[in-house]
Amino acid sequence: LDEFQLFSEAGGAGGIGSSILGAADSIISFDTDVTASSNFPGGEAPGFAIDGNIGTKYLNFQGRGTGFIVTPVGGSSVISAFTLTTGGDAPGRDPNAYAIYGTNDAITSAENSTGSNESWTLIQAGTLNPPGGRGAAYDPEAIANGAAYTSYRFDVLGNGGDNLMQFAEIQFDGTFIPEPSSAMLAMLGLLPVFRRRR
Secondary structure, rough: OOOOOOOOOOOOOOOOOEOOOOOOEEEEEOOOOOOOOOOHHHHHHHHHHHHOOOOOOOOEOOOOEEEEEEOOOOOOOEEEEEEEEOOOOOHOOOOEEEEEEEEEOOOOOOOEEEEOOOOEEEEEEOOOOOOOOOOEEOOOEOOOOOOEEEEEEEEEEEEEOOEEEEEEOOOOEEOOOOOHHHHHOOOOOOOOHHHHOO
C-alpha cells in the first residue's frame, strides 16, 4: 500500500475548499500597542465580523494596530484567500494594510490584550484597496500558504486615516484538514501485521 487518503465534505464547518469562518467560532479583539487598550462597543464586537450579516460590523476605537484572533470550530485549516466587506459608515476606518498570522497553540491571550501570548507565524502581509462603497466587498486577497493552523490573528496595520477601525465582514477561504477517523487509525495500526504475514 503506497498511499491511502480519505476526504470528507462533511468534516468541518464548511467542508473542503470552502469558507473557514462562521458565527460559532471563538473570536477576540487585541491591540498590539502596549500603551493603549483595544475596546469596542457591545453592539460592534469582533463576533459581528463573522456573523454573515453586512448590516453589522466590528469597530475598534484604537484604530490601526488592532484586529482579532479567531479559532474556527472546524479545526485545523489551510487558508488560501480572504475577503473583507466595508462597514456602514466613515470610509477612513476601512482597513488598507494587513498581516495574517497562524498558530497551533491554545489561545490564552485575553480579550483586548496585545494578543501576544501565543507563538504566531506570519502567513502574509500586504496592502488592500478598499472599494469605497458601504457594505461593499473588497476584491478577494489570495494567500500563498500551505501550512495548517488551528487559530489565526488578523492585524489591521493601516486604514484611511481615521482613529477608529471597522469592517462589516471578513471571510477566510480554504480547506479544513480532516481528523483521522478511528477506522483509519485502526487500519494503520494493523499494517505491520499484514506486512509480516506476506
